[in-house]
Amino acid sequence: MSKAVVQLPEPQLAALKEAYRVAARGKRLRLIAFLAVAAALIGLSAVQAEVNLGTFFAKIGGFTSYFDRLATLEDGRRVWTDPAEWFWSFKRIVRLIGETVLMAYVGTLTGFVFAFALNFLASPNLTQSAGIVFAARRGLEFCRTVPDVVFALIFVVAFGLGPLPGVLAIALHSAGSLGKQFFETTENIDMKPVEGLRAVGASWVQTVRFAALPQILASFVSFTLLRFEINVRGATVLGFVGAGGIGQDLMEAIRKFYYSDVSAILVIVIVVIFAIDVVTQRLRRTLLSKGRLA
Amino acid sequence: MSAPSAPPLDVAALKVRHPAAFAVDWRGRVTAGAVLLLMAAVYVAAFVWFDVPWGRIVPGFRQLGWFVLEMIPPDPGGRFWLYLDSLGETLAIALLGTLLGAAFALPLGMLAARNAMPLAIVRAPIRRVFEVLRGIDTLIWALIWINVVGLGPFAGLLAIATSDLGALGKLFAEIIESADPKEQEGVRAVGGGRIEEVRFGLLPQVLPVIAGQILYFIESNTRSATIIGVVGAGGIGLHLSEQIRVLEWKQVSFLILLILVSVAAIDYVSGKLRAAMAGRRTVAA
Numbered sequence: 001m002s003k004a005v006v007q008l009p010e011p012q013l014a015a016l017k018e019a020y021r022v023a024a025r026g027k028r029l030r031l032i033a034f035l036a037v038a039a040a041l042i043g044l045s046a047v048q049a050e051v052n053l054g055t056f057f058a059k060i061g062g063f064t065s066y067f068d069r070l071a072t073l074e075d076g077r078r079v080w081t082d083p084a085e086w087f088w089s090f091k092r093i094v095r096l097i098g099e100t101v102l103m104a105y106v107g108t109l110t111g112f113v114f115a116f117a118l119n120f121l122a123s124p125n126l127t128q129s130a131g132i133v134f135a136a137r138r139g140l141e142f143c144r145t146v147p148d149v150v151f152a153l154i155f156v157v158a159f160g161l162g163p164l165p166g167v168l169a170i171a172l173h174s175a176g177s178l179g180k181q182f183f184e185t186t187e188n189i190d191m192k193p194v195e196g197l198r199a200v201g202a203s204w205v206q207t208v209r210f211a212a213l214p215q216i217l218a219s220f221v222s223f224t225l226l227r228f229e230i231n232v233r234g235a236t237v238l239g240f241v242g243a244g245g246i247g248q249d250l251m252e253a254i255r256k257f258y259y260s261d262v263s264a265i266l267v268i269v270i271v272v273i274f275a276i277d278v279v280t281q282r283l284r285r286t287l288l289s290k291g292r293l294a
Numbered sequence: 295m296s297a298p299s300a301p302p303l304d305v306a307a308l309k310v311r312h313p314a315a316f317a318v319d320w321r322g323r324v325t326a327g328a329v330l331l332l333m334a335a336v337y338v339a340a341f342v343w344f345d346v347p348w349g350r351i352v353p354g355f356r357q358l359g360w361f362v363l364e365m366i367p368p369d370p371g372g373r374f375w376l377y378l379d380s381l382g383e384t385l386a387i388a389l390l391g392t393l394l395g396a397a398f399a400l401p402l403g404m405l406a407a408r409n410a411m412p413l414a415i416v417r418a419p420i421r422r423v424f425e426v427l428r429g430i431d432t433l434i435w436a437l438i439w440i441n442v443v444g445l446g447p448f449a450g451l452l453a454i455a456t457s458d459l460g461a462l463g464k465l466f467a468e469i470i471e472s473a474d475p476k477e478q479e480g481v482r483a484v485g486g487g488r489i490e491e492v493r494f495g496l497l498p499q500v501l502p503v504i505a506g507q508i509l510y511f512i513e514s515n516t517r518s519a520t521i522i523g524v525v526g527a528g529g530i531g532l533h534l535s536e537q538i539r540v541l542e543w544k545q546v547s548f549l550i551l552l553i554l555v556s557v558a559a560i561d562y563v564s565g566k567l568r569a570a571m572a573g574r575r576t577v578a579a
Contacts, residue, residue, distance in 0.1 A: 042393065045386035049447040049528065062442040102340040109337055145557050146550060149433070149521040149531075153538045154546075158361065159354040163344040237433040240525060241535070244344070251525075254437045270429045 070263040079260050087264050093246065097272050100245035103163050103238070104231035107170025112224050114175040115140070119182035120208055125191060137183070143176025148234055152243040163244030170231050170238075181223045182216075189215045218287050225280040225287075232276055236269055365547035373545070377533060381552055383447050384529035385560075387522065388515040391454025396508050398459050403466025410470055410496070421467070427460025432518050436527040447528025454515050454522070465507055466500075473499045502571050509564045509571075516560050520553050 008016070071079050079086040087093070120126050122136035148169045155165030193211035202210070239247020246265060253261040309316045370377055404410045406420040435453035443449050478495030486494065523531025530549060537545040 041389065045389045048382045048386035049390055049451050050383075051390065051448055051451065055443055056448070059443050063439075066438065066442055099343065102336075102343060106337055106340045109333070142554070145517065145554050147517055147521045149524060150534060150550070153524070153535055154361065155354075155358075157538060157541070158357045159350055160347065162347070164346050164351075167344070233429065233431050237431045240433060250434065251437065254434075254441065257441075266430060266434075270426055273429045274425060 069259040070266075073260050079263060086260055089261070089264070093249070093265055093268050096239075096246040096249060097268055099163060100235045100239075100247075101232055101272065101276070103166050103245055104170060104228060104235040107167045107235070108174050108224060108228040108231050110167070110171035111174025111178055111227070112220075114171070115178035115182050116220070118175070118179050119186055120212070122179065122183040123186040125187055125189070125194070126204075126208065126212060136179075140176045140179035140183075143172050144180055145176070146173070148173035148231075149238065149241060152238050153241050156242045161242040161244075166235060166238040166243030166245060169243060170235060174227055174231060178220075178223060178227055182220055185216050185219050185223075186212060222284045222287050225284050229273075229277055229280050233273055236273075361543050364543035367544065368548035368551050369544040370548045371542065371545045373533075377530065377549060377552060380523070380530040380533055381556055384519045384523075384531075385516060385556065387447050387450045387454060387529055388512055388519040391451045391519070392458055392508060392512045392515050394451065394455035395458025396462050396504075396511070398455070399462035399466050400504070402459070403463045404470060406463060406467040407470035409473065409475065410492075421464070424460045424463040424467075427456055428464065429460075430457065432457045432522065433525055436522050436525050440525070440527060445526045450519065450522040450527030450529060453527060454519060458511060458515065462507065462511060466504060469500050469503050469507070470496070506568045506571050509568050513557075513560055513564045516557055520557075 007013075073079055073082060073085055118136050118140060121132050122140060124130070124133050127133055127136075151169035151172050152165055155168050159165045159168070189212055193215070194207055197207045197211045235245050235247075236250070237247050239245045239249070240251050242248065246269065250262070250265050250269075252258075253265060402420055402424075406417050406424065408417065411417055432453050435456045436450055439449040439452045439456070443452065473496055477499060478491045481491045481495040519529050519531075520534070521531045523529040523533070524535045526532065530553065534546065534549045534553075537543075537549065
């Protein structure tokens with residue numbers, strides 16, 4: 001292959017090589033400066049995060065042997081030789097995963113309702129008052145930035161242990177995350193239908209329903225499905241702080257070194273999350289290819 | 295409603311001329327109604343399943359309102375420097391965790407990309423590993439790493455790196471697959487070998503996109519690193535959960551404020567950097 005390539009004569013090539021060198025030099029200097037800054041930041045962070053490579057290499061064997069123990073029953077056999085023993089608490093795990101998924105479902109749907117209501121107020125092309133837009137955006141930003149686990153911690157104190165604080169935490173955080181994606185979609189819609197409806201004297205609600213909604217609904221539903229997927233994953237750990245779902249059992253199993261229980265829970269969690277991923281992804285693809293819903 | 299100058303509408307004539315525009319889509323309406331009804335039924339059933347303590351809802355919200363009033367004004371309670379130090383730890387965990395995850399994700403992502411790795415037998419298992427790593431939440435990884443390296447920020451860093459390896463690996467593979475093959479063909483046509491093909495044909499296309507994604511992940515990992523301390527894996531989350539447990543609401547609000555400000559600052563910086571890089575991007579993410 002390469003023998004067929006015609007080589008330029010040396011003097012001509014030298015000029016081209018020189019030009020390449022000059023063109024590459026500026027870029028290279030910038031790259032070196034960038035790498036120096038990055039290296040300094042990494043060094044600083046390593047000190048701050050108490051990175052200890054000695055312990056790491058001394059204990060990295062522990063990580064692989066951890067997975068080995070995850071695959072071992074209490075009496076030393078491999079977990080897959082006796083699935084009945086491995087999944088001895090199958091019913092309880094499935095019930096708790098069901099609760100986890102339902103928490104994500106209720107939380108996402110509630111968050112969707114609030115995000116949907118607020119996003120029109122946060123879009124300057126539909127809401128004229130700059131004050132309302134500003135207030136709606138700051139509110140959504142707050143809900144988005146505070147992680148759901150922090151909300152859950154606070155709600156557990158107010159409402160007691162159980163799925164309710166978890167649902168509220170997911171709802172609040174989802175309202176913020178979805179709200180941002182929603183108003184970013186809404187503020188970029190084609191304004192001609194809006195102007196058309198305004199011109200024939202439609203009310204604000206009619207304008208939103210017949211001019212904005214047909215343009216945005218499909219992507220809203222798609223964003224919400226993706227958020228549901230994320231929330232199922234997030235809901236598995238809300239139990240760590242007492243906010244319902246599988247998390248409580250999982251944390252206890254990990255902390256008390258019940259290895260085969262840990263792996264049993266993780267296997268079911270992964271299967272459920274994977275199944276939900278597949279279904280929502282298929283739904284989203286059909287939605288986006290159809291393009292519109294309303 | 296209608297302006298006086300508007301011409302009178304002959305709706306009946308319009309209906310005759312454009313029957314399609316006025317037709318009612320009964321099938322669509324029934325389907326949509328059924329789906330919405332089913333969703334509402336599941337929603338209500340969920341509350342029955344949760345066994346919600348209805349009696350606690352009103353007092354709960356009243357208590358919540360009281361907490362919010364208690365939060366004002368935010369006050370570090372004399373632990374300003376301690377909290378700032380934990381914040382630094384959180385940022386360090388996010389930065390190093392993301393970079394460590396990305397360092398492993400790049401070669402593995404290449405092995406999972408169709409155009410860089412022709413053997414499906416290699417690609418498929420790597421993709422499955424990515425899915426498993428991604429399916430397990432960062433906090434679960436943190437608990438596992440605590441069992442391995444002990445309590446502290448190092449466990450948190452490794453937890454972020456592990457779940458990022460799954461997410462970034464998949465993303466990198468997709469970015470590499472979406473690269474334009476013509477540039478590699480060009481390098482091959484002038485006699486470049488396999489390594490030159492990757493170095494001059496592939497990397498210049500994908501690196502800006504990959505760098506942008508890494509920045510975006512550092513940004514979002516700052517958020518997850520704030521809570522990783524809840525399970526004892528370092529950072530500001532430890533103080534946050536502690537102060538919530540002892541109901542020191544002024545310190546709680548100070549910590550939340552600290553998180554909001556630092557996340558906003560990181561968002562701003564990385565947004566600027568990403569916009570600067572987007573100018574040179576060649577492949578759509």
